[in-house]
Amino acid sequence: MTEGHPDLAGYREGLAAGELRAQRCEGCARTFWPPRPACPRCGCPDTAWVRLPDTGELFTWTVVAHTRLEGFQEEVPYPVGMISVPEAGIRMIGRIGAPAADLEIGMPVRWGLAESPAGGRQPVWTPVPAARRDR
Template identity: 40%
Template sequence: MTIIDGADAPYWEGLAEGRLHLPRCAGCSRWLWPAVSRCGHCGSEDIAWVERAMAGTIFSWTRTWHRFALTEDIDLPYVSAVITVDDCGIRLLGRIDDPGQVDPVIGESVQGRIGKTHVAGRDIPTIIWSRG
């Protein structure tokens, strides 16, 4: 059993349940990422976790051809991307579903689904982004 704690626990719990939850300050309505326990803008400790659609655009990406430590269970090559989530501006790291190895395009729309990545003997919920 994995124990999830820290300011970002609702993010990981949401992914494990198949949903994307992102933090928003209930005091000033700003989106907050990385997750914090207190808003750096207004000082409020009232952080709401809001479910968001797994939709966004590609901000940046890279294709990995060589093995790194703890990535032994990820098929090579794979594409990692930073995705700007629609309507909130938060940027999240994830993998792009890349069956044809066609280079992604910055600004391209993507839709996410929950997958998993096996790292260091654990399955970690991961957003897998698919291009339209």
């Protein structure tokens, strides 16, 4: 499950284990995304993959109205968002599994694995229901 770019191997292994992961620098302890061969802050090449929380906040989003990505043509329109993960100090881009009309900047979202229209599984972010936000 590590085909594709080698920098993403730890990310894909995390998804296979049911975890969302990002890299953390062993030198300065910064968590960063997207993955790189060395820390973007201090240049240290020693990194480790760490599990991220299951929730984040919707920083912004857009709606994909046209795509050339195989398997996704039948899915348009669909929202894609930038998710802030405050505990890790990063933002990630991901597909959102809710209508754009239901989205609000700053709303809590939770990721889960879903079948990708292109095959395989991918993380998809969905809004956290209001009843669960206060817990």
